Amino acid sequence: MRLSCYLLLGVLGLVPLVGSAADAPAAGTTAAAQALHLDWLDRAVSPSQNFYEFANGTWQKDNPIPPAYPQWGQFGIVSQHNKEVIHQLLEDAAKNTAAAPSSDEQKISDFYASGMDEAAINKAGITPLQPELERINAITDQKQLQAEIAHLQMIGVNALFGFGEMQDLKNSSKVIGVAGQGGLGLPDRDYYLNQSPNFVKIRQAYVSHVANMFLLLGEPMYTASHDASVVMDIETRLAQASMSQVQQRDPRAIYHIMTLKKLDKETPGFSWQDYFANVGHPEIKSINLAMPLFFKAMGRDLQRTSLEDWKVYLRWQLVDAFAPDLSKPFVDENFKMQSTLTGAKELLPRWQRVVNAEDEALGFAVGQAYVAKVFPPSSKADALAILHSIRAALKDDLQTIPWMGKKTRLAAIKKLDMMGERIGYPDKWRDYSALEINRGPYVLNVLRANLFNNQRELNKIGKPVDRNEWYMTPQTVNAYYDPSMNNINFPAGILQPPFFDPNAPMAVNYGAIGAVMGHEMTHGFDDQGSKFDGRGNLKNWWSLEDRHRFNENVKCIAKQYSGYTVDGDVHVKGKLVTGEAIADLGGLKLAWIAFHNSPYYKDAPTIDGFTPDQQFFLGFAHFWASNTRPEEALRRVTTDVHAPAMYRVNGTLANLPQFQQAFDAPAGSPMVDKKRCVIW
Ligand SMILES: [Zn+2]
Known part of the structure; x- marks a missing residue:
């Protein structure tokens, strides 16, 4: 479990065909004009x-x-x-x-x-999994049940909760164990508890899906439907005890270091000493119990619910984990x-x-x-040059931002100076x-x-932190900031067209990959990232007044995004997407400044009537060009810390005077927010 800030979440059940983004340049157009993708525009829209x-x-x-x-x-x-x-x-x-x-x-x-x-x-x-099913069937007491939960977790089954490692939020040189809520077959607690028709419909489909899986395991119809309701009851109780997505964003809310004695007191009914031995680490003496209320309810439920019902639940989680294989x-x-x-x-x-x-x-x-x-190594050098120009823009911003006092300013600059940067792939392979x-x-x-x-x-756990480790594979099309490491990471997978294209006008590259780089850097200074210092420790480096002013700006963003809806009436959760919206806004502004400071700006040509600044904003918007199914839009608005693509573009631009100027947008138009939010 890591508190990384990703550029976007993974897609459930990822990926097939359809042609590549880069079409062959049409006759008479230059490669640069082609990379500006003017054929994507809908000129009927202002x-x-x-x-x-x-x-x-x-x-x-x-x-x-x-x-x-x-x-x-x-x-x-x-x-x-x-x-x-x-x-x-x-x-x-x-x-x-x-x-x-x-x-x-x-x-x-x-x-x-x-x-x-x-x-x-x-x-x-199902034959290869038969030994696993037999293990579950052989459980005869509570001790065996808890041992089996540990075993199933280790082989990748989402049995009740999750256990992993993290850097201690207050001592980033230490790796500690962390236990977090889990055990649900649906994406989030809202799917169990929200009474709106969308979710009710999904719950009905889920119960019959679970029953169908039991049928496939050879149960008769009556037993299968009974067992499906057992699963739904258990998972609903886990969901009720779960922390919401919004609450989990606050690192202090999910940080509770506890010794064995305290752990046992918090979760009567569950033996942590046995658990650590069962996962192969009897030496563990304390961990971060991220969500104490969840574990308290889980411990109670372990005792109150019958062994037979738990065996049903574990069989379901086993088959759910491996069904795709x-x-x-x-x-x-x-x-x-x-x-x-x-x-x-x-x-x-x-x-x-x-x-x-x-x-x-x-x-x-x-x-x-x-x-x-x-x-090739040349890709790494080109990407680093853009990254460094954006880093310089942020440093300049921190040095001159008017609302910040001297003490906070110096601490912020120090944090930026300490921020690590990694491009492409790890130096040492796994x-x-x-x-x-x-x-x-x-x-x-x-x-x-x-x-x-x-x-x-x-x-x-218990060993020194490996600062060379990557948490994203090189082929991943994404990027991240890690607050405990205080580093930004850009895998090779995202450093290619249309995000980063050697043939595109530099205005477009700054609007696309430049904004991504600025986005990840800004995460070090978003509403949550800013609670960590340069060494990656959860430690306040703000003066009281500066923090207060910053929090007011943060509220402005939450309010702005809460006003957006998907599918007509489902509201974006402003407080869930605040950190990402701040990173989008800060990132784009930094990329714009870096572009203007770069040697490319002076000689940048107007292309097909679009000025360099206009090309910059088109590059940014093109990056997010996408279509989303309504079911997926609902899932994302429920669980994703990122706003829907259209608002990542329009919400960000509405806050930037640079955009208003570039397109000569009249005051009062939808793309000019009346109450502009300013963060960095
Ligand atoms: Zn992000």
């Missing part, structure tokens, strides 16, 4: 009415969501391209049966081959529920599902091969030598990889 639609309207009409996706946009397209590169790489590797045993090459090739062997997977059905009936039933949650109409082709699973299991071994193929991967059964490769990755994580 830029000062709705800039997102002006910039992307035609793209949206021309690019309906492919059936297998909940959402389709630039991230999906680039991610799709990366998967194709990896697909080819894995196809080639799988043909090589002579790879040295236990080498990374043997593992990535055997994992892929076992996942592609559909005939063997379908023939085996089993035979066709399990895959299809699992997809049916995914489809209810995201709106996706079709299952991804098998190769894509296997590539996605392999990304989870052996992501850095795959990443090493990916980087060797696609990421060691997978202890992981056994073979040609099948596929589901057991997935299970062993889960166990390996969980053990690897828990083995860090």
